Amino acid sequence: MGKVDVENSKRITRRTNGNNPYSPLFMERMTPKAKWYFFMRAKVLPAQRDAEVNPRAKATRDIWVDSPLIKEMATELGADIVGIAKYTPSIMYQDAKILEHKSVIVFGKAMKYDLMVDIGAESQEEVHRAYFELDELGVRLSQRIGAMGFEARTHPNSGDFPLPAYGYLAGLGEVAKHGSLVSPVLGSSFRLSAVSTEMPLEADGPSDYGMDELCTKCGICERFCPGQAIMPEKREKAGIVRWHVDSDKCQPFFSRLYGCKICLSVCPLTARAPELRANYKKMSKSIKEAKNADGMIKMINDKDSLNLENFDKIPYDPNDFGGEFIQEAREKQDREGRDIEDSPIIYKPEE
């Protein structure tokens, strides 16, 4: 991706965590606050995600069909970015129920970049904070649209569709090499959620920000991924030629590194967000110093802040992190001789 070819896409099968041997440990190591966010999202908010439609509003509901008004409402409820996409069943998961909806309001909240790059328990908590607040925002927005007389449903992360694809269709950014959406406003430091509705709203996107071309030339996330999970070239999947992240290779690192996020942390497009630029500048020094995935893992392990409690329960050896994948990575780097300095990084730390 980069661009999502809606015409040719086929509905994809959802990945589940069922076979992930690290899942229980991943949950166990969450901070109490992260567990609370998780509990709210798993047990409390689902009951409110389908809005109750106000029958008395049916006769007058058309006065609410106003795209700028709905986006303003999402912003007032706490969204940092908002866009609208056409409801598109062809990009929904195979097991998702197709609704008679017409529009999808996609919204995002910034992640606190200094917490995200911690790659420890705090960064995991920050992800759960962002998803909880987005989920709650979605529920409140859905309920308001229901009160206006229209069906509406909240689609949180792990809902009915891949959020990056809908984010692209809503004009919020482009799907990047690391598999997440990159935004011209927030770079790679944010999370997404969505509300679909039968309200016929005007779609904003997709838009071409030129980021796809940057990913083609950059490759920093690919270089710093400890699992060698980020593929250098696009591949065809479900009818779409797209960037590809190998989930099986990502999973062990994702679980052991509190949700990892190294790929998002190193992405230089984050420096485009004015309020994140100073923090990215600090990160860029670490990127230069670390040089590659091995160096970054060493840096993370050396940090005092990393909570290593329970780490011994994980099949993990810091000298052989990722075993065969790291070996592959080393060989590849030796073969290609590519260095961070060679990447056409669009933000220079010296500037």
Ligand code: SF4
């Ligand atoms: S690090 Fe580079 S290649 Fe990866 S997503 Fe960001 S811009 Fe694209």
Ligand code: SF4
């Ligand atoms: S989360 Fe970590 S292991 Fe997974 S793709 Fe990103 S950098 Fe690689």
